[in-house]
Amino acid sequence: MKEKNNLIQRNNIVRASIMGANDGIISIAGIVIGVSGATSHIGTILLAGFAGTLAGTVSMAMGEYVSVSSQRDAQEKIVQEQKIALANDYQKEFDFVYEKYSSVGISKELAHTATDEMMKKDALATTVRERHGFTIGQELSAKGAAIASMISFPTGALLPMLAISLIPKSWSAMATFFAVLIALGFTGYAAAYLNGADKNMQLLEIS
Incomplete structure (x- = not known):
């Protein structure tokens, strides 16, 4: 259980x-390329990029925190409602789990035995999992998601700002565009590697 939660x-x-890095790469690239079309003054371009990075970092971090917190609050509400449902009509909840197991091709006898054992062991966890699709005690960390976004967004934003400032003006916009494509491919590959997914498919999806 602990390993699964981790x-x-x-x-x-x-x-x-990954979301923070991708947003940082794309949004700040759009800002610096757009501003570079209006002025060639590198200080102005970088100032606009820095302002966008600051705003984006705060927005992403707060957005992740609120999103994950809302999901966790909704799950806690479901757990409380399920406690009431079990107290009011245990048999109805038992029958729901039994019917669900029976519907996937398990014999009625085996489905009844499995339901009986699982409901006796932890009726609340069983009904929450089967009705709502999540496991009690495996709530996501809102702070962790917020901190990850707070770090990854400016990290992603750094690439387009470096590209636009280090490459000659005549090539800067095009070079920044290709740098963004390469960076998005890298984040897609990194996500696939960390999650054990198909790396080639992730590269295609990100691109």
């Missing part, structure tokens, strides 16, 4: 990190 938390951090 895996869920890690995937939550990876998701927030």
Whole structure:
């Protein structure tokens, strides 16, 4: 259980990190390329990029915190409602789990035995899992997701700002565009590697 919970938390951090990095790369690239079209003054371009990075970092971190917190609050509410449902009509909840197991091709005898054992062991956890699809005690960390976004967004934003400032003006916009594509491919590959998914498919999806 502890290992599974750690895996869920890690995937939550990876998701927030990849989203933050991708948003930082794309949004700040758009800002610096747009501003570079109006002025060639590198200080002005970088100032706009820095302002966008600051705003984006705060927005992503707060957005992740609120999103994950809301999901956790909703799950806690479901757990409380399920406690009431079990207290009011235990047999109805038992029958729901039994019917669900029976519907996937398990024999009625085996489905009844499995339901009986699981409900006796932990009726609340069983009904929450089967009715609502999550496991009690495996709530995601809102702080972890917020911190991951707070770090990854400016990290991603750094690439387009470096590209636009270090490459000659005549090539800067095009070079920044290709740098963004390469960076997005890298984040897609990193996400696939960390989650054990198909790396080639992730590269195609990100691109």
